[in-house]
Amino acid sequence: MKSAKLERTDGTGCHVPLSARLRVLLPLPLADSYDYKNVINKPALPPGSFVLVPLGRRQVIGVVWDDAPDPDLPDARLRSIESVIDVPPMTATLRRFVDWVAAYTLSTRGAVLRMAMSTPSALEPRAPQVGWRRAPHPPEGARITPPRRRVLDVLAEGEGRAGGEIAGAAAVAPAILRGMADAGLIEPALLPRHPAFALPDPARSGPALGPEQDVAAAALRAAVQRREFSTTLLTGVTGSGKTEVYFEAVAACLAQGRQALVLLPEIALSTQWLDRFRGRFGTAPALWHSELTSRTRRETWRVVAEGEAPVLVGARSALFLPYPDLGLIVVDEEHETAFKQEEGVVYHARDMAVVRARLSNAACVLASATPSLESTNNAATGRYAGVHLPARHGGAALPDVALIDLRRTPPERGRFLSPPLVAAVTETLARGEQAMLFLNRRGYAPMTLCRTCGHRLRCPNCTAWLVEHRAQRRLQCHHCGHVEAPPEACPECGTAHSTVPIGPGVERVLEEATALWPEARRLVMASDTIPGPAAAGAAAQAIQRREVDLIIGTQIVAKGWHFPHLTLVGVVDADLGLAGGDLRAAERTFQLLHQVAGRAGREEHRGHVLLQSFAPEHAVMQALVSGDVDAFMEAEADDRRPGHWPPFGRLAALIVSAEDERAAERTARDLGLAAPGGEGVEVLGPAPAPLAILRGRHRRRLLLKTRRDIAVQPLLEAWLAKVVVPGNVRVQVDVDPVGFL
Known part of the structure; x- marks a missing residue:
């Protein structure tokens, strides 16, 4: 990848003082940062700088981290930073957030950093935008046809414009522009970069709020205007206007010149929400979700980092974007399990949103008609403020x-x-x-069986039934994606046309x-x-x-x-x-x-x-x-409190998986034998997971259960340190699990 700035090292190999050493964290599943020489022609590189560094035989972009250099590392083992990437440095807030998420979820810091650098192409220099402008000294006698006259009229202001824009405004073919350039009538011009997103107007009037909505909106505005951390649980019956109420908090954030983030559980299904946002603020917000093109993701990441995206609405991964000054985070439908990431770094976006707001001195709003018991309990005990809308809007x-x-x-x-x-x-x-x-x-029927022998059609990779999708004439596993055609005969007894849908x-x-x-x-x-x-x-x-x-x-x-x-x-x-x-x-x-x-x-x-x-x-x-x-x-x-079940206790799961069932069983057994104990600590398992085979891997689960006042991370770290996990076995840690499959 080309960097925006390439500043070579001096290559002298002389002693490198600690002041010239930097720790660089790499977006790889590595727990620690690495020492590098800082011999670039700068007095110092501040933490957060994006740099290109050698790693083995390849080059990797990393981030200068806040860790202290290792004084015992000999100079001979140090390699030099190759170049500095010309983008805004990663903020101290985001670096602290990466560290916090890694420590809480027991993930490597590099794996969390990778989520904050999910769009590497955004670190590449922007390609200049080139258009056309009128030549200041056109040749005398150049032929001016009516189409050429229209182009010159469009360019009469003297500023350059993009070729497609000119051709559209003048109603000419692109070939006309090329001919005018050959004739010396127009010349290439670098175009100024226009903002990628229009600025939402916080003063634009929205729908009229009722008295109860006014009170709720005033409470949220006040929370934002204090410019300090707070969390408010916004509840109300369905149709009570919670969205319009928290839009007022977004408006207050915009009026302060800070950025606002709204997390939705199903961003791909947010059409009506976006219409309401445009109606309130006059323009659409920036979007962040997996269906965006790589070009849009690149541009969005960059303008967020540069503070040019005042409001972003996104899926859970939007938490890790590089906001320079985040003033508000809204988690809509905060009870939704879609906010839990189950693969890779396992985290709950609702809980991490509260953490990011605290690190940013920002207000956090959790909105739901049916809030989670965790958030309800936090509001009841005073950890969160609470605002309630008891009636539907408009009568x-x-x-x-x-x-x-x-x-x-x-x-x-x-x-x-x-x-x-x-x-x-x-x-x-x-x-x-x-x-x-x-x-x-989904589908036509959740199970298909043989009416002759009772055989049930199962996924070959998972302990799950194949779901019939009759319209597409296929059987599909909704866990691993395996697809096969419906059989003409039972695969067990061979009876033709004997399978029937169940349910x-x-x-x-x-x-x-x-x-x-x-x-x-x-x-x-x-x-x-x-x-x-x-x-x-x-x-x-x-x-x-x-x-x-x-x-x-x-x-x-x-x-x-x-x-x-x-x-x-x-x-x-x-x-x-x-x-x-x-x-x-x-x-x-x-x-x-x-x-x-x-x-x-x-x-x-x-x-x-x-x-x-x-x-x-x-x-x-x-x-x-x-x-x-x-x-x-x-x-x-009342049902959960006596047994110290969440939110009145803590849970953490260990999911052991391997392609070899015996390897998974042995590792799970070893973990069970090394399990922590003591007052207020209990370990359940090991036991086969409800989905005992998933994507071809055999799975066993252990569940650590503690009182609320006991931190589970030190227990987990000490527990895992006692057991040698073979290379063909994976142990996934899930702190605060919301599902148990």
Whole structure:
């Protein structure tokens, strides 16, 4: 890679004093930084400088770190910094954040740094932008045709403009410009770099806020204006206007000239959110997510570092961008498990957002209609401030929620929609209103088995059933991505055409809905059918234009959508998330179904929600009917407190995996024998993980459980130091796990 500045070393090999040594952290899975000679023609390189250094036979870009040089390292072993990269240095705040995340998650600092340097091309020098301008001394007698006259008129101001811009404004072909250049009428010109993002206008008036929203907005504005760390939990019923309220905090941050970051759990599905942002601030914010082109990511990283992106909305990785002066972080839908990164450096973006805000002297806002028990407890104990919006904005009423007992009114044989739900959808469509059927399961059927021998089709790489996707004629594993064609005969007994689908997915619900309501215009909203922002935007517009009568969706329909004509939500399987014995199963099921229910009746027509359940007496179902979020969370807290389960205790998981089952088993056994003990400390396992094989690797889990006042990181470090882990075995540490697969 070419660096912007190449300043060679002196190469004398003389003694290098400590003042001329620098520690450089590299974006590799390395725990420590390395000493290098600083013999570049500068008195000193400040910490945070991006530098090109030799590592073995290659060159790597690293960051000058705050670590002290090693005085015992002999000069002969030192190598020299090759060059300095001409970009703004990494701020002290971001360097401290990298160190903090690494220490908390027990990851190597280099692995965390790599997340902060996720776009290496952003460190390359910008290519100059070249356009055309009028030649100051055009040759006499040059032929001026009407197209050429239009070009000269466009360039009459004397400033250079891009060729495409000129050709468009003058309505000429690019060949005209080349001919004019050959004739000496125009000449190349370096173009000034224009801001990549327009400045949002904090003074632009937004939608009128109600009295309760005004109070909440004033509290958030005050938190931002103090220019010091704080965390506020913003709660409120679905449709209460939480987004408009925290937009006022964004406006206060912009008025101070600081940057604001908004984290969304599904950035690819943020179309309606972006429309609301443009309506409030007059322009779109900068975006950061995995679907951006490499060019956009490069430019966005650079303008963030230069302070030219006042507001950025992004996925969890946006936490690691190089903001020079971050004044506000908003975590929308803070309860969502999508904020937890499960691969590589394992961290929870909600918790790390609070840390980054503290290091930045910034305000942090956690927003949700169904907050996590962790955040609820932090607000109850005074660690967080709390702001609540008890009513829907604009006078809209909360939906009525009712249960359908599938034991008493089951669906017809071979069907999955009960008679009461079918009748409700029929009546809703007859009134010209929109309905939604919700099932948090992709595909046609979650399992396929042989009716002759009972064999179930399983993923060859995972302990998971293959999901049938009938529309694409494939069986797929939703954990590793393995795909195969449906078999003509059972692979176990050989009986032809004997496999049958078991259970419903959204495709099967669509099939049933097509038979029941053939005239209804239907739309399936799942990650298979809504792969990104463009598809999400098209779907939202079609629903808002009333080109869709019946929406059939998975969990992506629960996140922040506003469909003004949707009045009925039917949940096909309300019990789905309660199985499996997960610590947070009840909490997650309540959060998901409460959010889904909140899509109904958000404007003048009252909404209705029907939950199909085989266990209507379950506490989750009763809480959904009552709509009392606080009572449900109090009951959850009462269940967890006696056993010191989070948030009243600490958890950390060790996941042992290997392609060789015996190697995984031996390492897990050794870890179990070396497990820490003592008062308030308990280790559960080792035991096979629920997904005992994942992507071809055998997995075992151990769970460290402690009282809240016991730090788990020192226990984990001492524990891992006692066991030699073979090279073919991987041990992943998950501090504060949210899932247990």
